[in-house]
Amino acid sequence: MTGAGGPAPTPAGAAGGGHGIVDAADAGAFLARLVRLDRDAPVRLRPTGVAGRTALWGHLPWGVLVVRTVAGDGPGDVTVGAGELLAELAAGGGALPRRRDERWRWPLPPPTSRRVETLPAGELRRIAAAAAGTLRDAAAHGVAGRAVGQRALRDALLDHVPVVVTPDDPPGEPVEVTQRMVQGLVRMGFLGTAGEAAGAAGAGDVQVRTVGRWVGLVGPYGAIWSQKATDLAVRPL
Structure with a gap:
């Protein structure tokens, strides 16, 4: 990850793979609230450093970041449309929506606080x-x-x-x-x-x-x- 919070290099094999989320209901609840507040919101999937866990990051219209950790080994550091990922989960699909890494424009806090x-x-x-x-x-x-x-x-x-x-x-x-x-x-x-x-x-x-x-x-x-x-x-x- 860059100092400005830009997309990090994607691990080999992540591009073109699936989203890797195991608990669709958990992730879907987060995404549904995010889309309700911003219909065009991006969501950033990032590894947490813990096997079997992926962090979902979003940005609310009033300028704060939100994050929820869900079960599953995600595709690496990837940004997609929150609505598109929500639709894929709701349909029971495992594909990763089209990448939109350029839409993530906000820095992230350091991992240790x-x-x-x-x-x-x-x-x-x-x-x-x-x-x-x-x-x-x-x-x-x-x-x-x-x-x-x-x-x-x-x-x-x-x-x-x-x-x-x-x-x-x-x-x-x-x-x-x-x-x-x-x-x-x-x-x-x-x-x-x-x-x-x-x-x-x-x-x-x-x-x-x-x-x-x-x-x-x-x-x-x-x-x-x-x-x-x-x-x-x-x-x-």
Whole structure:
């Protein structure tokens, strides 16, 4: 993989082979949610380094990465259309759709990260529901009596930081968890259902993880990753 997250060389024999996914229902659920949020979404299949497991990467319209690991030895590092792969799985086929490696334009986080906090899934569900309620109320009644454009309102809510974590060991800079990440975790179904989370102690916990400029939310059924904005400064020459 290149430093910019571009497609890595495909292992010999991967091109023209099958998709290698064993659990079609598991992968299909991830792909269906991805396509529901972006009909033309690409999905990147990548080896995890663990035999029999493949990572499916996607990019949501509001700028966060999503990943779910599924059973099966995939075809290497390959990008295809999420809708095309979903259709192939639904039909019970094993062929890999036409490669679209040029459509993947986003860097990926490094494979090793550090846990800085654990959050209860119920709290993240509450945060996501509160944001949705605020959006509905503002769309209907405006803000402070003034109408606000739907796009501007949505972007303002997504940029809101509802959770700030300060690492204790070792002490470090506060880690901001944006509404973009929370919404991605909920909309992709990575928290499971409330009933599943209540079935076992800690089953619904979500880890806040960091590596470099990346912040991740790792839930029971998948993870969200977001790259912190680079600070830009303009100085006179």
